Amino acid sequence: MKILITNDDGIKAKGIASLIEVAKHFGDVLVVAPNKARSGMSSAITVEEPIRLTKHESSKGFESYSCTGTPVDCVKLAFDKLLDSKPDLILSGINHGSNSSVSVHYSGTMGAVIEGCIHQVPSIGFSLCDYHPNADFSPMLPFIKQIIEHTLSKGLPQGTCLNVNAPKGIPTGIEVCRQGHGRWIEEFDKRTDPHNRDYYWITGYYKNMDNGSNDTDNHVLETQKISVVPIVVDLTNHAFLEELKNWTF
Amino acid sequence: MKILITNDDGIKAKGIASLIEVAKHFGDVLVVAPNKARSGMSSAITVEEPIRLTKHESSKGFESYSCTGTPVDCVKLAFDKLLDSKPDLILSGINHGSNSSVSVHYSGTMGAVIEGCIHQVPSIGFSLCDYHPNADFSPMLPFIKQIIEHTLSKGLPQGTCLNVNAPKGIPTGIEVCRQGHGRWIEEFDKRTDPHNRDYYWITGYYKNMDNGSNDTDNHVLETQKISVVPIVVDLTNHAFLEELKNWTF
Numbered sequence: 001m002k003i004l005i006t007n008d009d010g011i012k013a014k015g016i017a018s019l020i021e022v023a024k025h026f027g028d029v030l031v032v033a034p035n036k037a038r039s040g041m042s043s044a045i046t047v048e049e050p051i052r053l054t055k056h057e058s059s060k061g062f063e064s065y066s067c068t069g070t071p072v073d074c075v076k077l078a079f080d081k082l083l084d085s086k087p088d089l090i091l092s093g094i095n096h097g098s099n100s101s102v103s104v105h106y107s108g109t110m111g112a113v114i115e116g117c118i119h120q121v122p123s124i125g126f127s128l129c130d131y132h133p134n135a136d137f138s139p140m141l142p143f144i145k146q147i148i149e150h151t152l153s154k155g156l157p158q159g160t161c162l163n164v165n166a167p168k169g170i171p172t173g174i175e176v177c178r179q180g181h182g183r184w185i186e187e188f189d190k191r192t193d194p195h196n197r198d199y200y201w202i203t204g205y206y207k208n209m210d211n212g213s214n215d216t217d218n219h220v221l222e223t224q225k226i227s228v229v230p231i232v233v234d235l236t237n238h239a240f241l242e243e244l245k246n247w248t249f
Numbered sequence: 250m251k252i253l254i255t256n257d258d259g260i261k262a263k264g265i266a267s268l269i270e271v272a273k274h275f276g277d278v279l280v281v282a283p284n285k286a287r288s289g290m291s292s293a294i295t296v297e298e299p300i301r302l303t304k305h306e307s308s309k310g311f312e313s314y315s316c317t318g319t320p321v322d323c324v325k326l327a328f329d330k331l332l333d334s335k336p337d338l339i340l341s342g343i344n345h346g347s348n349s350s351v352s353v354h355y356s357g358t359m360g361a362v363i364e365g366c367i368h369q370v371p372s373i374g375f376s377l378c379d380y381h382p383n384a385d386f387s388p389m390l391p392f393i394k395q396i397i398e399h400t401l402s403k404g405l406p407q408g409t410c411l412n413v414n415a416p417k418g419i420p421t422g423i424e425v426c427r428q429g430h431g432r433w434i435e436e437f438d439k440r441t442d443p444h445n446r447d448y449y450w451i452t453g454y455y456k457n458m459d460n461g462s463n464d465t466d467n468h469v470l471e472t473q474k475i476s477v478v479p480i481v482v483d484l485t486n487h488a489f490l491e492e493l494k495n496w497t498f
Binding site: 037039040042043045046047048051052053073076077079080081102105106108115118146147154159160163173176177178179181183184187188190191197198199200201202228229230231233236237238240241244249 | 330363446448451453482
């Protein structure tokens with residue numbers, strides 16, 4: 001079995017090291033990850049400049065490369081230049097910080113997972129709700145192993161991947177759920193530089209807009225469980241298609 | 250009526266100028282667009298460095314700013330720092346090049362549209378299947394006007410925005426359809442620099458995997474019509490949720 005691993009916190013992050021350790025139990029591992037932190041990169045690709053790839057390690061059953069591109073570039077480069085055949089599994093993370101709810105849209109971790117899914121490989125993104133560079137990923141690892149085992153034995157429907165988020169601390173279980181509803185607000189911190197010119201840092205806080213629903217990833221994480229959301233590549237609102245067809249252009 | 254406009258080709262692109270001209274017929278226009286080309290930026294946000302905002306024009310009913318961030322940063326900054334109240338409409342484009350099918354995932358144009366949708370404003374992305382900087386957008390403009398009129402009068406469901414793509418040349422009509430299936434292949438051009446180090450440019454070609462379906466954006470564009478796909482913010486595969494709940498963790 002061949003497993004491709006990437007992330008968006010960069011190849012030196014603690015989270016990807018933890019994920020590699022779990023993945024090695026399942027088969028050969030190829031790591032292609034950004035050479036630095038590329039958080040918030042979504043499904044971005046590098047169009048305006050060239051990309052470089054650096055080989056780091058190569059031993060029996062393990063190879064690792066860093067890449068100057070985005071997480072999606074890492075997956076694309078692995079397919080086009082490094083893999084002889086389709087991998088059996090693509091894993092991304094473990095992200096330092098939550099990628100639940102609407103954060104799935106901004107997440108480079110999940111961008112890579114969606115790219116894996118576009119390439120028709122079972123793909124899973126793992127995130128821990130703890131942004132600390134030295135976050136403790138160990139309580140999450142047995143659950144990651146279980147989710148990988150189930151995915152390998154049962155498979156995923158075409159065009160569907162998994163977004164897995166774990167609460168900080170000891171998880172009390174795993175729950176399948178839907179993507180929560182919410183958004184980030186008060187997002188920019190305005191400052192003035194020594195030359196009297198304004199600049200802005202992205203910041204703000206997440207506002208939960210689930211209105212008490214108990215079937216969302218937001219809620220599952222609040223109950224100290226691991227959330228598993230099946231994510232689609234096909235973004236069409238199929239339920240609205242027929243109504244939209246009644247608009248007479 | 251207040252309309253926010255952005256794009257991913259940058260504030261100087263011909264496509265955004267065409268879109269502004271159409272939008273001015275509907276109300277006051279605020280433009281916040283990247284200061285340079287940011288194609289392929291998806292829903293990326295700028296986390297690792299600060300963002301700058303530059304005011305360009307200000308006249309009755311029209312204001313424009315450029316931003317050093319991504320298309321999504323532009324929308325977020327407009328909401329947090331420039332708009333007194335929610336705009337009535339968010340428009341993005343007109344993109345120089347197709348954003349149909351799976352390209353919706355990589356598109357900065359559509360990243361901005363999804364961001365507008367997360368902010369619960371009717372949001373539409375427009376793209377023309379012509380990458381040329383001097384592409385002729387004029388045949389598309391009457392159709393854009395029509396789509397805006399319908400969207401304003403009928404509204405869009407919460408969490409749904411529109412991905413509109415036009416064929417090169419004179420469109421013969423508008424057709425509502427689903428996102429096509431396919432992916433990009435042979436994606437990197439490997440070169441060697443004068444210092445004998447390898448580098449890679451993203452390139453490749455789109456492979457249609459629709460298998461002859463006639464209800465996809467790929468197909469609609471081939472018939473010289475404008476495709477309109479309703480796009481969701483909630484990425485959950487709801488149809489697969491119940492089956493996934495049967496996985497016994």
